Each structure stands twice: as C-alpha cells, then as structure tokens.
Amino acid sequence: MLSFALKRLLVAIPTMFIIIAMAFFLMRLAPGSPFDSERAMSPEIRQLVMQHYGLDKPLTVQFFEYLKGLFVFDLGPSLIYKNQNVSDIIGNGFPVSITIGLLALSLAIFIGVPLGLIAALNQNKIQDYSVMAVAMAGICIPTFVTGPLLALFFGVKLGWLPTAGLDLGEMTFETLLLPVVTLALPQIAIISRLVRSSTIEVLSSNFIRTARAKGLPDSIVLVKHALRASLLPLVSYLGPACAGLITGSVVIENVFQLPGIGRNFVTSALQRDYPVVMAVVILYASLIIILNLIADIIYGMLDPKVTYE
Amino acid sequence: MSANRRIYNKLLAATCLTIFLSGGLGACSKKNEQDGDKIIHFGNSGEPKSLDPYIATGTWEHQIISDMFEGLTANAADGKTVSGMATSWTTSPDGLVWTFKLRDAKWSDGVPVTADDFVYGWQRLLTMKPPTQYASMLFLVKNAEEVFDGKLPKDTLGIKALDPKTVQVTLEHPASYLLDFLTHPITYPVPKHVVEKYGDNWINPEHIVVNGAYKLEQWSPNDFIYVAKNPKYYDAKNVCLEGVYYYPTQDDIAAERRVKTDRLDIHTNFGGSRREEIDRTMPGYARVSDYNSITYYIFNTKKKPFNDPRVREALSLAIDREFIANEILKGGQKPAYSLVPKGIFNYDFEKVHQDWENMPRAQKLELARKLLKEAGYGPGHPLDFTFSYRNSRDNPRIAPVVQQNWRDIGRDWVNVHIVGNDVQINYDKMQRGDFEVGDAGWVADFNDARNFLYAFETSAGEMNYGKYSNPEFDTYLKQSDFEKDANKRKELIEKAEKIVLKDNAFIPIYFDSSRNLVNPNITGWVDNPNDYHRTKYLCTK
Numbered sequence: 053m054l055s056f057a058l059k060r061l062l063v064a065i066p067t068m069f070i071i072i073a074m075a076f077f078l079m080r081l082a083p084g085s086p087f088d089s090e091r092a093m094s095p096e097i098r099q100l101v102m103q104h105y106g107l108d109k110p111l112t113v114q115f116f117e118y119l120k121g122l123f124v125f126d127l128g129p130s131l132i133y134k135n136q137n138v139s140d141i142i143g144n145g146f147p148v149s150i151t152i153g154l155l156a157l158s159l160a161i162f163i164g165v166p167l168g169l170i171a172a173l174n175q176n177k178i179q180d181y182s183v184m185a186v187a188m189a190g191i192c193i194p195t196f197v198t199g200p201l202l203a204l205f206f207g208v209k210l211g212w213l214p215t216a217g218l219d220l221g222e223m224t225f226e227t228l229l230l231p232v233v234t235l236a237l238p239q240i241a242i243i244s245r246l247v248r249s250s251t252i253e254v255l256s257s258n259f260i261r262t263a264r265a266k267g268l269p270d271s272i273v274l275v276k277h278a279l280r281a282s283l284l285p286l287v288s289y290l291g292p293a294c295a296g297l298i299t300g301s302v303v304i305e306n307v308f309q310l311p312g313i314g315r316n317f318v319t320s321a322l323q324r325d326y327p328v329v330m331a332v333v334i335l336y337a338s339l340i341i342i343l344n345l346i347a348d349i350i351y352g353m354l355d356p357k358v359t360y361e
Numbered sequence: 362m363s364a365n366r367r368i369y370n371k372l373l374a375a376t377c378l379t380i381f382l383s384g385g386l387g388a389c390s391k392k393n394e395q396d397g398d399k400i401i402h403f404g405n406s407g408e409p410k411s412l413d414p415y416i417a418t419g420t421w422e423h424q425i426i427s428d429m430f431e432g433l434t435a436n437a438a439d440g441k442t443v444s445g446m447a448t449s450w451t452t453s454p455d456g457l458v459w460t461f462k463l464r465d466a467k468w469s470d471g472v473p474v475t476a477d478d479f480v481y482g483w484q485r486l487l488t489m490k491p492p493t494q495y496a497s498m499l500f501l502v503k504n505a506e507e508v509f510d511g512k513l514p515k516d517t518l519g520i521k522a523l524d525p526k527t528v529q530v531t532l533e534h535p536a537s538y539l540l541d542f543l544t545h546p547i548t549y550p551v552p553k554h555v556v557e558k559y560g561d562n563w564i565n566p567e568h569i570v571v572n573g574a575y576k577l578e579q580w581s582p583n584d585f586i587y588v589a590k591n592p593k594y595y596d597a598k599n600v601c602l603e604g605v606y607y608y609p610t611q612d613d614i615a616a617e618r619r620v621k622t623d624r625l626d627i628h629t630n631f632g633g634s635r636r637e638e639i640d641r642t643m644p645g646y647a648r649v650s651d652y653n654s655i656t657y658y659i660f661n662t663k664k665k666p667f668n669d670p671r672v673r674e675a676l677s678l679a680i681d682r683e684f685i686a687n688e689i690l691k692g693g694q695k696p697a698y699s700l701v702p703k704g705i706f707n708y709d710f711e712k713v714h715q716d717w718e719n720m721p722r723a724q725k726l727e728l729a730r731k732l733l734k735e736a737g738y739g740p741g742h743p744l745d746f747t748f749s750y751r752n753s754r755d756n757p758r759i760a761p762v763v764q765q766n767w768r769d770i771g772r773d774w775v776n777v778h779i780v781g782n783d784v785q786i787n788y789d790k791m792q793r794g795d796f797e798v799g800d801a802g803w804v805a806d807f808n809d810a811r812n813f814l815y816a817f818e819t820s821a822g823e824m825n826y827g828k829y830s831n832p833e834f835d836t837y838l839k840q841s842d843f844e845k846d847a848n849k850r851k852e853l854i855e856k857a858e859k860i861v862l863k864d865n866a867f868i869p870i871y872f873d874s875s876r877n878l879v880n881p882n883i884t885g886w887v888d889n890p891n892d893y894h895r896t897k898y899l900c901t902k
Binding site: 083084085087088089090091092093094095096097100101103104105132133134135136140141144145200203204207208211214215216217218220221306307308309311312315316319322323324 | 408410411412413416418490491492494495497510561562564565579581582583584585606608609610611612614615616618619621622624783785786788789790792801802803822823824826
C-alpha cells in the first residue's frame with residue numbers, strides 16, 4: 053500500500069506542475085493588472101512599479117522564478133496588501149476555511165448517512181419520499197440562497213445567532229453554526245441519496261440474503277454486513293465532496309463574511325493579486341489530490357475486492 | 362475481521378474528535394464588550410491594502426488612518442476644515458509661502474511631534490520605492506515633481522523646518538484650497554524616529570506610533586481592526602469612545618443584517634433600493650446626504666464619431682437622468698447636469714449646468730435627432746457604438762436603461778452595444794484609450810472644484826481618459842491656479858466648467874449620495890458632503 057501511495061504522489065507532481073503553469077499563464081492572460089484604478093499612473097511610474105515586482109520581465113522568466121521561489125516555500129509578497137506576505141495571508145485564512153470545511157463534512161456524514169439508511173429501509177414509503185424530497189431541495193437550492201435565508205431567520209427574526217462574522221477573531225459555536233450548516237446542506241442531500249441507492253442495492257444482494265437465512269437479526273445484518281458495503285460509494289465520493297466543500301466555502305465565506313481563504317480567492321482574483329491567487333490554487337489543488345488519495349486508500353481497506361497493485 | 366474492527370475504531374475516534382472539536386468551540390465564550398463600555402463596531406466596507414497614510418488610497422482606509430494621524434489641518438465633525446497639528450498659519454503676499462505654527466503635540470510614545478516629522482514625511486512620500494500612486498497630488502509643492510522624478514535632491518522640496526515647531530511650505534502656484542488639501546492623508550506627518558528604525562513595517566501594530574486620537578492595537582486581516590484611544594493625543598480629554606472595531610464588510614446586505622441585530626453600530630454603505638425597507642424596519646438608521654462624487658460617461662474624443670461634439674451632445678440629451686436617479690437608484694442620488702457637485706466649498710453649484718436641463722424629454726430627443734442628422738446620422742445610417750460599464754454596485758442596473766434611452770432617439774438612429782467589465786479592467790481600458798463611451802466615477806480627494814476639473818486637462822495624461830483637449834479650458838484652469846483671490850478663482854473655474862459642458866466631453870449622469878447606517882444610539886454623527894466621520898467626535902448614549 054505504501055508503494056501505491058508513493059506512486060500516486062509521484063504522479064501528482066506533473067499534475068501539480070500543469071495546474072501551476074495553467075493557473076499562472078491564464079491569470080496573466082486575463083486583462084487588467086493589480087495596479088489599475090480610477091487614478092491613472094503615468095507610464096513611467098507604472099514601469100517603476102512593474103520593475104519593483106519583477107513584472108516587467110518576460111512571462112516565462114517570471115514563471116521559472118516563481119517555481120524557484122516555490123521550492124523554498126517563498127510565495128512572494130501580495131501585490132495589493134502592502135504589508136503582508138502571501139504566506140501570512142494564507143496562514144491567517146486557512147485555519148478558518150479548514151475548520152468550516154471539516155465540520156461541514158462531518159455534519160454531512162453524520163446526518164446524510166442515517167437519512168439515507170432510513171430512506172432505504174423504508175423504500176417507497178412516506179419516510180423515503182420525504183427524505184428524498186428534502187434531499188432534492190438541498191441539491192437544487194444553492195448555498196448563496198440558503199445562507200442568507202438561514203441568517204435572516206435565525207439571526208434577524210429569532211435573534212439566536214450572529215448573522216455574519218467571527219467573534220472578534222475567534223471561531224465560536226455560535227459564529228460557525230450557520231456557515232457550517234449552510235455548507236453541509238447540499239452535501240447532506242448528496243450523501244443521503246448515495247447511501248440510499250447503494251443500500252437498496254446491497255440489501256437485495258446474495259450475501260445479505262445468506263446472512264438473513266442464517267437467522268441473524270435485522271440490526272446485525274444491517275450494521276455488520278450491509279452498512280460496510282453500502283458505504284463504499286460514499287468513500288469514493290469523499291474526494292469530490294472535499295472539492296465541493298472548498299468551492300462552497302468561497303461562497304459561504306462571502307455570505308457570512310468570514311476571514312477564510314475562499315474570500316481571499318475571490319477578492320484577489322478580481323484585484324489581479326497574482327501571487328495570492330496562485331497560492332490559493334496550489335493549496336486547493338494539493339488538498340484535492342491528497343484527499344482523493346486518502347479516499348482511495350480507505351476504499352481499499354473497506355472493499356476486500358480492491359488490492360493495491 | 363480484526364482489521365475491519367480497527368478501521369471502525371478509527372472512524373469512531375475521528376467522529377469523537379469532531380464532536381469534541383465542535384463542542385469545544387462552543388465552550389469559547391463571547392468576547393464582545395459589556396454594555397456601557399465606550400466601544401463601537403464599525404462596518405467599514407473594505408479590507409485596507411495598507412494603513413500607511415502614503416500608500417492607502419481608499420475611503421475605507423482613510424477612515425481608519427484619519428483616526429490615527431492628524432495633519433496640519435483636520436476635519437470637524439461636519440467635515441469642515443479646522444486646525445489640526447498647526448494652531449496658526451500665515452501666507453506670503455504672493456500666496457506661495459505658507460508658515461505653520463505647530464501645537465505642543467506628542468506621538469503616542471511620548472516623543473514630541475516636530476516640523477521635522479512633516480519634512481521627513483513629505484520627502485518620504487515622493488521617494489518611496491515602489492512609487493506611491495498618490496504622490497502626484499503633492500506636485501503643487503515646489504520642486505515636488507522634480508524630486509519625484511529624481512531630478513532634484515529631496516532637500517530641495519518646498520517644505521522646511523524653520524524650528525522644531527514651525528513648518529514652512531513653498532508652493533509652485535498659489536492654492537487657496539491648501540488648508541482643505543492638508544487634511545488629506547498624504548500630507549500627514551510620520552514619526553521619523555520610528556519609520557527610520559522599522560522601515561515599511563513601522564505600521565504594524567507592534568511598532569506603530571501615532572499622533573491622532575486612536576492607535577492601532579490589533580489587525581486581524583480580513584476579519585477586524587481594533588484601534589484604541591490614544592491617551593497621549595493632545596485633545597484626549599474630549600475623545601469619548603475608548604475604541605473602535607473596524608470590520609471589512611464588503612457585502613452590504615450581510616452588513617445590514619449585522620446592524621439590524623446590533624452586532625454593528627455603523628455601516629458605511631447600503632444600496633439605494635434598500636432605503637424603503639430600512640426606513641420601515643429600522644427607523645432612524647438610514648443617514649442619506651449629498652456626497653462629493655459624480656458618476657459620468659466619458660467619450661473617447663479621439664475616436665470617430667465622438668470627435669464630433671454634436672454626436673456627444675445628442676447622446677447626452679437622450680439620457681433620462683431623473684428616471685435613473687429617482688426610479689432605479691432611489692437612494693438620494695441627484696440627476697447631474699454639470700460636473701462639480703453641490704457640496705464643494707467656495708463654488709456656486711447653481712450657476713453651472715446644461716442649458717437644456719429643464720427641457721421636456723420629447724423636446725430633448727427632438728434636439729438630439731436634429732444634431733445627429735447634422736452630423737450625418739439617421740435612419741439608414743445609424744450611429745453604431747459600444748458602451749462599456751463597470752460591473753459593480755448599481756452600474757449594471759443603469760446600463761440597460763441608458764441603452765434604452767439612446768434607442769429612444771429612434772430605433773434606426775442609434776445602435777448601441779453594452780459591455781460590462783470588472784472595475785479595474787474598465788479603468789485600464791479607458792486609460793489606454795481602448796473604448797468608445799465608458800462609465801467612470803470620481804470622488805473628491807479633497808474639497809475643491811479643481812479636483813473634478815483636472816481630469817479633463819490636456820496635461821492630465823492617462824487621467825484624461827477621453828483625451829479631451831480645449832486650449833481655452835486649459836488656460837482658464839491655469840489662470841485659476843495662479844489666482845490668489847478666492848472669488849476670482851471661482852469665476853475662472855466656473856468658466857472652465859462651462860466650456861467642458863458645452864463641449865460635452867462627458868455625460869454627467871448622477872451625483873452620488875452618502876448612505877450610511879448609523880445606530881440612533883450613536884451621537885456626534887453629522888452628515889456632510891465629504892462623508893468624513895472622524896471617530897473622535899462620536900459617542901454612545
């Protein structure tokens with residue numbers, strides 16, 4: 053298994069290189085520059101500023117200089133935020149984003165799996181239909197709609213929770229509850245549908261019939277035999293789910309005004325703060341690669357049919 | 362089986378960890394201050410790029426910077442100019458040399474504020490690496506441009522410390538607006554002893570030293586900035602609030618919810634279309650006032666057909682400004698028929714406007730058709746062009762209205778395509794002359810009419826997006842620069858404004874309003890056209 057993981061990590065290197073190169077050149081192809089504003093710079097000043105940041109060199113030279121910097125973990129200065137390094141910006145935002153993401157993922161699993169099981173065990177009954185109706189709504193309604201609605205109801209109408217922001221820099225239960233729930237809702241929906249369909253399939257398979265024929269009680273059949281098999285699709289979904297949570301956090305952090313990297317990503321892309329955008333892209337890409345690898349490893353542990361060759 | 366059990370155990374452990382984490386987070390207590398503490402929470406609409414007074418350019422940055430630093434002059438609660446670090450000043454007969462007497466003020470570390478801090482600061486502004494965007498604003502000071510270009514040494518700059526408490530400023534030309542200009546952050550002093558020691562990092566909370574009412578205590582990027590009262594401030598006994606939390610509330614709707622639920626005391630913007638709802642659900646919160654800002658559309662006067670003033674006037678005539686301001690924007694914005702807003706000091710707003718301002722719209726359209734016909738356009742040969750607008754705030758809502766307004770001239774007379782761009786890209790295109798008709802806005806940097814007119818001067822370079830050029834206009838402005846008498850100067854600027862309006866170098870659309878949400882429990886907030894609200898005047902009931 054170790055060699056499998058190493059092989060996958062080796063493959064990840066060219067993948068990362070392509071991602072970095074594409075992000076770098078696409079970003080530069082986009083019109084505009086970090087120094088554009090309604091107050092125009094004279095060509096001489098612009099030249100001096102570009103020179104200061106090395107932006108006047110040929111693009112390929114800049115690219116290789118950027119790569120060189122990456123090897124020593126030097127992400128460079130922000131072109132917009134004058135007193136901050138990119139690593140500071142990422143370092144400040146990452147804990148917030150990862151906390152929200154992990155909590156939302158856990159919440160989605162803890163609610164989505166039981167919901168899916170309930171629906172599967174009561175196939176074509178009222179429980180099934182209601183769970184699936186809710187799931188359908190969860191998939192259809194985007195988070196930038198559910199977020200403000202939840203904030204309006206629980207924050208403004210009931211006054212139970214803050215509508216946005218952290219509590220002076222601290223992540224508290226109250227400040228994170230709404231963002232996490234909002235982020236988890238579509239995932240709960242997807243996970244419950246996945247678990248439902250796979251459980252229905254597993255319940256009608258031969259080894260379950262055998263287990264029942266042995267005279268095992270339903271609960272044991274379900275927990276010991278069916279659950280393990282029916283969770284397999286869920287595990288392979290976890291990789292894409294993480295990607296969904298990351299892209300979702302871009303929206304959530306804006307709606308709830310949280311200081312995470314998703315919000316940085318949007319503002320930096322709009323302001324053409326190249327080094328920050330690059331750093332976030334690299335971070336997201338490596339997270340997705342690593343999480344996909346972990347999902348594959350867990351899949352192998354759960355599924356006896358899979359071996360790491 | 363045992364391997365599987367191990368996996369289940371691991372999953373169980375992960376679960377417990379997550380629950381513990383979320384439970385643990387819940388245990389964190391709410392840190393918000395107790396009622397009665399004089400601390401407010403301020404929604405400041407953006408994250409500062411920098412808090413260095415010479416680097417920052419945004420109004421949200423200047424809000425915090427002006428809490429921390431004070432220039433030779435300062436702003437009163439109503440935005441008017443009052444004495445700041447200088448207590449008195451004299452002007453030479455030719456209006457070129459100004460001598461300022463400084464008060465006995467101290468930096469927050471106890472070191473006295475001296476004339477040297479001003480001299481050092483202004484020299485630093487002009488010699489920063491990389492060059493700072495706003496440096497050219499200081500070019501009215503003698504030799505500033507040459508120092509900036511590296512042609513003269515920095516000690517030839519027209520600012521001298523005659524003694525530790527006397528600053529002498531020499532100008533390139535008389536400027537009756539100098540005192541208003543000196544409230545702008547690029548003229549603030551910086552603590553020489555600290556900047557020399559820490560370089561660009563002097564602005565970090567652990568090093569910063571200030572001469573204003575508040576001092577930076579904490580900066581959590583993208584989250585909040587906390588400034589606390591500076592006990593060394595010369596007027597500290599009259600400063601009520603102990604501290605301010607500034608939040609980068611970019612999303613106005615989310616910020617409005619925070620104000621509504623008392624998590625914010627102030628937010629510096631709301632959309633005009635929210636006005637009725639806010640008045641209904643939060644009476645007394647909405648503070649709307651005239652603002653020194655204009656939104657206008659610029660013609661690329663170097664490109665056909667916009668080198669023809671008749672075409673430009675026809676397009677300006679067709680805009681239904683009343684509909685845009687009153688039915689689309691609905692937030693106190695005023696239809697614009699001129700360039701300089703009403704709130705500008707020493708200026709007669711009423712005197713300058715388009716002659717056809719009060720003409721009925723049908724008649725305006727008739728006139729527009731006449732002008733287009735003269736210019737060679739009409740059915741069979743329609744005027745075909747692209748209008749590029751900024752994809753921000755209210756601009757995308759106005760663009761289609763304007764498109765329809767132009768079509769009202771006649772279906773087969775005008776054929777207009779509208780293209781939305783990100784704000785920076787729109788400005789970039791306009792500065793490069795890559796546009797036909799483009800949407801732009803201008804907010805006064807300091808309260809003077811000249812600030813609005815300079816963008817149409819031939820010498821304004823990239824700032825003059827449409828490359829408009831009229832020697833008569835340039836001459837009046839140049840004369841106004843050398844005119845010491847405020848009334849005569851005003852007349853010269855008025856003449857210049859009338860010319861740029863007559864030439865229709867741009868289409869004035871609307872004068873913006875300032876729209877703040879202020880909790881009625883906050884006292885000392887005075888609406889003013891500069892939209893300056895210094896925290897030292899605020900208090901809570």
